[in-house]
Amino acid sequence: MSLAPRSEADLQQRQRSGDLRVLAAADFRVLVATGGLEAAYAATDVVVAANAEFTDQATLQLSLGPVDPPLRIREARLDGVLAQGAGGTAGLCLPIGGGLGEPLRQGGAQVLDALLAGRELELTLTGEATASHPRREYRGRLSLERLGGARLLLHRAIAENGVVAVSSAEGVVRSPYGPLLGPYGNALYSSSGSSSIGLTMPSLA
Structure with missing residues (x-):
């Protein structure tokens, strides 16, 4: 079976004219099961994972590098935004948004925007004192150039694609x-x- 591909220009034209045929993945599977792949393909332009609602299912993960003496992160704030320790002793994890219930709450999106704009952000770390990690507190400034590494992790996209x-x-x-x-x-x-x-x-x- 050979299915002719649709070009991006064709899909954009259908979208502009209001004729773009979009199905959720579950509905597309039902269409394939009832009428076959060729018929389902002919009746569909785009298949989406679910609906088109807003999601902030992503995290900003920052690698800070070591401090001397070592510190095991118990609590962290970056530009006033609460972060979780991640990746052992030198990583931070910030939810990208405040969630649908708190859309105005500051999160990783605002921190990322500030870092990309070249700002220096206040960093406060509280440590959990252990024999190997005796330091209890760290205060400093963090900029994009001082990061050991950074990742924007889109959990939903990874799970689906x-x-x-x-x-x-x-x-x-x-x-x-x-x-x-x-x-x-x-x-x-x-x-x-x-x-x-x-x-x-x-x-x-």
């Missing part, structure tokens, strides 16, 4: 997805299988 892992480092890097050959020598793809939105809509642009 999968991940492509690559490495920019020289040589082989062991990863949860398998060995990565750098720089950019290979790419390993991981998806959620039959529930992946990308696999649900074959040949759709």
Whole structure:
């Protein structure tokens, strides 16, 4: 079976004219089961994972690097925004938004915007004192240039569409997805299988 692909220009034209045919993935599967893939494809332009409501299911993850003496993060605030310790002793995790119930609450989105704008943000860390991590408190300033690393993690997108892992480092890097050959020598793809939105809509642009 050969299904002719739709071009981006065709889909945009349908959208402008108000004729774009959009189905949720569950509805598209029902259409395939009742009429076959060819008929379902002919009657559908775009398949979406669910609805088009706002979601802030994402986190901003920042790697701070070590402090001397070591500190195990118990509580953290960055520009007044409460953050969670992540990745052991040197990572912060900030929800990207305040949630649908508190849309005006400051979150990782505001912190990311401030960092990208070149601002220095006040960082306050409270430590959980242990024999290996004796420091109890740290106060300083944090800017984009001082970050050891940063990731914007879109949990819902990963669950629905999968991940492509690559490495920019020289040589082989062991990863949860398998060995990565750098720089950019290979790419390993991981998806959620039959529930992946990308696999649900074959040949759709």
